[in-house]
Amino acid sequence: MAVPPVPPAQTGLIEVSDFHLAYDTLDGAMVAVSDADLVVRPGEFVSIIGPSGCGKSTLLNAVAGFLKPTAGRVTVDGEAVKGPSADRGMVFQQYSLFPWKTVRENVEFGLKMRGLGRSERAVAARTLLGLAGLSAFEDHYPDRLSGGMKQRVGIVRALATGPKVLLLDEPFGALDAQTRIIMQQILTNLWQRLGISVLFVTHDIDEAIFLSDRIYVMTARPGTIKAEVTVPLARPRDAALQLSPDFIQLRADLGALIREESLKAMGGELNEDALKGLAVNLNGSNLAQVV
Amino acid sequence: MQTAMAKTLVSPSAPLHLAGVEGRGAAVAAPGPILLRPERPEAPAAPAPDRSPLGRARRWVKLNAAAIRAILLGALSIGLFILAWHVLTSNRMILYVRFVNVPSPEQVLESARTAFSTGAFFDHIYISCRRIFLGFAIATLVAVPLGLLMGRFQLLKDFVFPVSEVLRPIPAIAWVPMSIMLWPTNEESIVFITFLGSFFPILINTLHGMANVDEVLVRAARCLGASERATFREVYFPAVLPQIFTGLTVGMGVAWVSLIAAEMISGQFGIGYFTWEAYSLVQYPDIALGMITIGVLGLASSFLIRLLGRAVTPWSRAK
Numbered sequence: 001m002a003v004p005p006v007p008p009a010q011t012g013l014i015e016v017s018d019f020h021l022a023y024d025t026l027d028g029a030m031v032a033v034s035d036a037d038l039v040v041r042p043g044e045f046v047s048i049i050g051p052s053g054c055g056k057s058t059l060l061n062a063v064a065g066f067l068k069p070t071a072g073r074v075t076v077d078g079e080a081v082k083g084p085s086a087d088r089g090m091v092f093q094q095y096s097l098f099p100w101k102t103v104r105e106n107v108e109f110g111l112k113m114r115g116l117g118r119s120e121r122a123v124a125a126r127t128l129l130g131l132a133g134l135s136a137f138e139d140h141y142p143d144r145l146s147g148g149m150k151q152r153v154g155i156v157r158a159l160a161t162g163p164k165v166l167l168l169d170e171p172f173g174a175l176d177a178q179t180r181i182i183m184q185q186i187l188t189n190l191w192q193r194l195g196i197s198v199l200f201v202t203h204d205i206d207e208a209i210f211l212s213d214r215i216y217v218m219t220a221r222p223g224t225i226k227a228e229v230t231v232p233l234a235r236p237r238d239a240a241l242q243l244s245p246d247f248i249q250l251r252a253d254l255g256a257l258i259r260e261e262s263l264k265a266m267g268g269e270l271n272e273d274a275l276k277g278l279a280v281n282l283n284g285s286n287l288a289q290v291v
Numbered sequence: 292m293q294t295a296m297a298k299t300l301v302s303p304s305a306p307l308h309l310a311g312v313e314g315r316g317a318a319v320a321a322p323g324p325i326l327l328r329p330e331r332p333e334a335p336a337a338p339a340p341d342r343s344p345l346g347r348a349r350r351w352v353k354l355n356a357a358a359i360r361a362i363l364l365g366a367l368s369i370g371l372f373i374l375a376w377h378v379l380t381s382n383r384m385i386l387y388v389r390f391v392n393v394p395s396p397e398q399v400l401e402s403a404r405t406a407f408s409t410g411a412f413f414d415h416i417y418i419s420c421r422r423i424f425l426g427f428a429i430a431t432l433v434a435v436p437l438g439l440l441m442g443r444f445q446l447l448k449d450f451v452f453p454v455s456e457v458l459r460p461i462p463a464i465a466w467v468p469m470s471i472m473l474w475p476t477n478e479e480s481i482v483f484i485t486f487l488g489s490f491f492p493i494l495i496n497t498l499h500g501m502a503n504v505d506e507v508l509v510r511a512a513r514c515l516g517a518s519e520r521a522t523f524r525e526v527y528f529p530a531v532l533p534q535i536f537t538g539l540t541v542g543m544g545v546a547w548v549s550l551i552a553a554e555m556i557s558g559q560f561g562i563g564y565f566t567w568e569a570y571s572l573v574q575y576p577d578i579a580l581g582m583i584t585i586g587v588l589g590l591a592s593s594f595l596i597r598l599l600g601r602a603v604t605p606w607s608r609a610k
Binding site: 064065066083084085086088089090092094096097098099100101109110113114143157161 | 521525606
C-alpha cells in the first residue's frame with residue numbers, strides 16, 4: 001500500500017540535556033544515568049540501545065514524566081516535562097492493557113479522559129483498530145488476545161489521543177522473532193502515516209537499525225550516551241533490507257560497541273579472553289578433569 | 292503417487308517451487324537444503340453433525356460429563372449423610388458420642404412442617420436476614436472505601452492500620468458484652484456485632500488488592516491523561532474488584548458466625564435465638580432445624596455474592 005506523503009512534523013521536539021539520575025542508598029548516591037544528552041527532532045524515529053540495566057528505560061521514563069532527573073533538563077517542544085501527559089504516548093513491554101476493558105474501551109480510554117462523547121470515541125477507536133487490523137476483536141477482553149495483538153492495541157491506544165511524541169519501552173521484547181518483525185513493519189507504517197516523533201528503547205540491534213533514523217548507544221551503568229549513529233538506510237524499508245551489506249555492516253559495528261558494555265554490565269570478571277577460556281589458568285589440566 | 296514425489300529436494304540457487312508440480316520434478320537436479328512437501332489434497336469434509344434433538348443431547352452430555360458427575364456425586368454424598376444420620380439416631384446408638392437425644396431426620400422433617408406452617412419461624416428468618424443485610428452492607432460501605440484510600444495513601448494506612456490490627460483478632464463474640472453497653476437497643480448491638488464480623492475480612496482483602504495493583508496500569512492511565520480521581524475510578528477500583536469480592540464472601544461467612552453467636556446470647560428473635568431456645572425448651576428436633584436453616588442461609592448468601600461478583604467482573608470470566 002502506498003503511504004500518502006505527510007507534511008513534515010512541526011512539533012514533537014524532545015531534548016534531554018545534562019541528564020543525571022541518582023538514587024539515595026545507605027552507601028551514598030547510586031548513579032543510574034550520568035550526563036546524558038539526546039535530541040529527537042520533530043517527526044524523527046530515534047532508538048536508544050544498550051546493555052540491560054544501563055538506564056535506557058530510565059531516560060524514557062523521564063521523558064514520559066514518571067521520573068524526575070536529579071540534575072539536567074528534559075523538555076518537549078521547549079517545555080519542561082513535569083509529569084505524565086497525554087501529549088506523550090507510551091507503550092510498555094508488559095502490554096499494560098486494562099484487563100477489565102474490552103479492546104475498544106482500552107483504545108478509547110485516552111479520549112474518554114479528554115471528555116469526548118461515547119460515539120465520537122467509538123468512531124476514532126474503530127478507525128485506529130482498523131489500521132491495526134483488529135476490527136474483529138474490538139469487543140474482546142485483552143486476556144483472549146495473543147501478544148502481538150495486545151501490543152497492537154497498546155500502540156493504537158497510545159496514538160488515539162494524538163500525542164506529539166510516542167515513547168516505546170522494549171515494546172516487542174516479549175514477542176517471538178517472526179511476530180516482532182511484522183510488528184516493526186506495522187509500527188513503521190503507523191509512524192509514517194502520523195508523522196510523529198518516536199523514541200524507542202530496545203536491546204535488539206536489528207530492531208533498532210530497521211526502525212530508526214538515528215540510534216543512541218548507551219554505556220553500562222552508570223549509563224551515559226556512548227555513541228550516536230545515523231542509520232544510512234533509505235525508506236521505505238522491508239524485511240529484505242536485513243540482507244543488505246549496509247545493514248550487516250552497521251549491525252556488526254553496533255554489536256561490537258554494545259558487546260563491550262554488556263560485558264561490563266555482567267561484572268568486571270568477564271572479558272573476551274575469559275569467554276574463550278584462555279584466561280582461566282587450570283595448571284595444564286583440562287576443565288573436565290577439574291570439574 | 293504423490294508421496295513418491297514428496298521428498299524432492301530443491302536446489303538453493305533455483306527459486307523455490309513445489310515438488311510434485313507437473314513437469315518440474317525433472318528440473319530439480321542439484322539437491323538443496325530446503326525440502327518442500329507437496330500441498331496436501333483437500334481433506335474430505337467432516338461428516339455432517341447429527342442435529343436431531345437426540346444427537347444434540349448426546350453431545351451435551353459428553354461435553355458436560357464432568358459437571359454431571361459432580362452433581363451425581365454430590366447428591367450421593369448428601370444422601371449417604373442423611374442415611375448415616377438416620378441409622379445413628381433411630382437406633383439411638385452410643386459410640387462414645389451419644390446419639391440418644393439427637394433427633395432423627397424424620398423428626399426434623401416433622402418439626403420443619405410444623406414450623407413452616409406458622410409465621411413465627413419465618414419471622415425469625417426475616418429478622419436474622421435483616422440483621423445480616425444491615426451489618427454486612429454497612430461494613431461493605433465503610434471497609435471498601437477505607438481500604439481503597441488506605442491502599443492509595445500510605446499516610447492514612449500508617450495511621451489507621453495499627454488500630455485495625457489490634458482490634459481484628461478479637462472475635463466478634465467477645466464484643467457482645469461491650470456492644471450491649473455501647474448501643475441503646477439490643478437490635479443495634481446485634482447489627483454492630485455482625486458489622487464487626489464482616490468488616491475486617493473486607494478491609495484486609497481490599498488492602499491486599501490495592502497492594503497488588505499493577506503499577507504499569509496506573510502509569511498507562513496517567514500518560515493517557517487520567518487524573519487522580521479518574522485513575523481511582525478506572526484503574527484501582529476495577530483492579531481490586533475481584534479481591535473485594537473475595538473479602539465480601541469471607542466477610543459474609545464471618546457475619547453469619549457473629550450474628551448467630553450474638554443472637555444466642557442476647558437476642559429475642561432470629562434464627563440463632565430460635566436454635567438456642569429450642570434447646571432450653573427441650574425441643575430437640577428444632578435445634579437441628581435451626582442449624583440446617585443457618586447452613587442453608589449462609590450458603591445462599593455466599594452464592595448470591597459470588598453471583599454478583601461474576602456479574603460485575605465479566606472480564607475474569609472470559610477465557
